[in-house]
Amino acid sequence: MAMPRAFAEAQRLLRLDKSRLDDFVEALKKVADVYGPVRKGVQHSFQLLEDKRPELDYHTTILPPKKLLHEPFEKLFSFEEDRVEVVQSVPKRPQVLLGIHPCDVHAIEILDQVYGGEYEDPYYQKRREQTVIIALNCTTVHDNCFCSSLGTGPELKSGYDLLMTDLGDQFLVEVGTPRGAELVAEAGLEPAPRVTLVDKERRLSEARNRLRKRLLTQDLDQLLKDNFRHPVWEELRHECLACGSCTMVCPTCFCYNTVDVLNLDLKSGWRERVWDSCLLLDYAQVAQGMNFRKDRDARIKHRVYHKLVYYEPQFGTLGCVGCGRCIDTCIKGIDITEIIRELRGE
Numbered sequence: 001m002a003m004p005r006a007f008a009e010a011q012r013l014l015r016l017d018k019s020r021l022d023d024f025v026e027a028l029k030k031v032a033d034v035y036g037p038v039r040k041g042v043q044h045s046f047q048l049l050e051d052k053r054p055e056l057d058y059h060t061t062i063l064p065p066k067k068l069l070h071e072p073f074e075k076l077f078s079f080e081e082d083r084v085e086v087v088q089s090v091p092k093r094p095q096v097l098l099g100i101h102p103c104d105v106h107a108i109e110i111l112d113q114v115y116g117g118e119y120e121d122p123y124y125q126k127r128r129e130q131t132v133i134i135a136l137n138c139t140t141v142h143d144n145c146f147c148s149s150l151g152t153g154p155e156l157k158s159g160y161d162l163l164m165t166d167l168g169d170q171f172l173v174e175v176g177t178p179r180g181a182e183l184v185a186e187a188g189l190e191p192a193p194r195v196t197l198v199d200k201e202r203r204l205s206e207a208r209n210r211l212r213k214r215l216l217t218q219d220l221d222q223l224l225k226d227n228f229r230h231p232v233w234e235e236l237r238h239e240c241l242a243c244g245s246c247t248m249v250c251p252t253c254f255c256y257n258t259v260d261v262l263n264l265d266l267k268s269g270w271r272e273r274v275w276d277s278c279l280l281l282d283y284a285q286v287a288q289g290m291n292f293r294k295d296r297d298a299r300i301k302h303r304v305y306h307k308l309v310y311y312e313p314q315f316g317t318l319g320c321v322g323c324g325r326c327i328d329t330c331i332k333g334i335d336i337t338e339i340i341r342e343l344r345g346e
């Protein structure tokens with residue numbers, strides 16, 4: 001994709017009639033692989049839009065778009081006797097992530113820090129450089145969303161190449177970067193009058209008011225530090241199944257394990273990394289079978305503390321973006337917001 005081209009203020013606000021969404025997606029496909037939310041059973045999933053239509057009125061997706069930047073299984077290198085070949089499954093074309101909600105964009109910004117910090121991850125970085133974000137503000141909200149408590153939604157202020165807002169029969173499209181400007185030039189979108197910003201603000205304010213779930217962040221760090229031995233953790237020891245689902249669906253969880261796979265010739269094979277979960281029993285197992293988080297309460301407590309205490313000094317932000325996926329997915333109904341409410345004595 002050609003980069004970059006200056007874009008004027010007047011070109012930052014554009015409109016896309018919903019009747020022209022397919023044309024827009026087709027224009028994107030000419031220059032990139034386009035991923036968007038599509039129906040999967042009763043849920044939605046981010047998938048390559050080959051012959052599928054995106055359903056932009058979705059609540060959330062099963063897995064976050066993280067899976068397209070940090071794949072669940074990723075081959076790192078292959079080997080044959082003493083020959084090693086680095087394998088990087090970098091997309092051949094740019095990839096457009098269409099319709100990402102604000103919480104998921106915030107989560108990608110956190111992953112950018114994790115994988116772009118002192119120990120830069122070339123696998124993530126290559127894919128990230130090839131990625132264009134077309135975000136979608138949330139004008140509808142879901143029972144388990146609590147993004148407004150964390151300042152990660154329902155509206156997005158930065159981190160996008162293009163930002164869409166559903167205004168009924170059309171989308172307002174705001175340009176965030178020269179790369180986004182290139183894309184809208186390809187698609188031939190029309191300018192939108194500034195008054196559409198008023199409609200946008202009204203819809204987002206209504207969405208914010210519809211959010212019912214909250215996570216009060218005031219003095220959260222101290223609250224958790226003071227309640228390391230609270231009875232809620234003992235209750236969770238019996239409740240939590242340690243299935244790891246909450247970590248698999250979390251857009252900010254980044255742990256992985258590396259595995260060497262040997263072919264039957266015992267001379268060749270490959271190393272891959274796979275998503276891992278701190279909720280699983282063997283996650284904290286070290287040499288000689290020692291496990292420093294062998295009890296389930298220790299593992300779920302670690303997850304909550306990692307999200308709400310340990311992230312901030314490291315990355316300057318909490319590690320939860322309030323997407324609600326862990327609540328949606330937990331078959332025991334364990335809810336991080338309820339844990340905090342219980343610690344607060346509410």
Ligand code: SF4
Nearest residue numbers: 240241243244246330
């Ligand atoms: S909190 Fe729920 S989803 Fe997470 S490991 Fe425990 S039972 Fe599984």
Ligand code: SF4
Nearest residue numbers: 250320321323324326
């Ligand atoms: S902890 Fe739960 S609500 Fe928070 S970002 Fe992860 S999946 Fe979403």
